[in-house]
Amino acid sequence: ASVAGGPYPIVASNATGTGFLASNYAISYVDGRLTVTPAELNAVLASIVGNPTKTYDGNTTATLTGANFSLTGFVGSDGATVTRSTGTYDSADAGARTVTTTLANGDFSPTGATDLRNYTLPTSA
Numbered sequence: 001a002s003v004a005g006g007p008y009p010i011v012a013s014n015a016t017g018t019g020f021l022a023s024n025y026a027i028s029y030v031d032g033r034l035t036v037t038p039a040e041l042n043a044v045l046a047s048i049v050g051n052p053t054k055t056y057d058g059n060t061t062a063t064l065t066g067a068n069f070s071l072t073g074f075v076g077s078d079g080a081t082v083t084r085s086t087g088t089y090d091s092a093d094a095g096a097r098t099v100t101t102t103l104a105n106g107d108f109s110p111t112g113a114t115d116l117r118n119y120t121l122p123t124s125a
Helices: none
Strands: 025-030 033-038 045-048 061-063 069-072 080-082 086-089 108-110
Touching: 069 080
Parallel strands: none
Antiparallel strands: 025 033, 045 069, 061 086, 080 108
């Protein structure tokens, strides 16, 4: 449609405080139509690192700390820590074991100005 005094340019801005971060959107102009859609969320992957160990006690409960998690998939300086403190060994037997845990959105704490809503967070490690 025509706008009086137009045409006017539409400029995407990455300036803070504008309420609009261009990298959060896919912007296209085809056949006279401007389309702005949310960008696809980046997927974050989690793995357990640091070889969590414990004294044999006959159960499968693993104690974890934030240092036991490696997160990949964040953009730029974005990041998070994992606050989940328990996991499960694959067996109560002594010896080399695999540790897994389930994760929920509440198990992540953003670092810096990270907005975790911009990411698909993992549900397991």
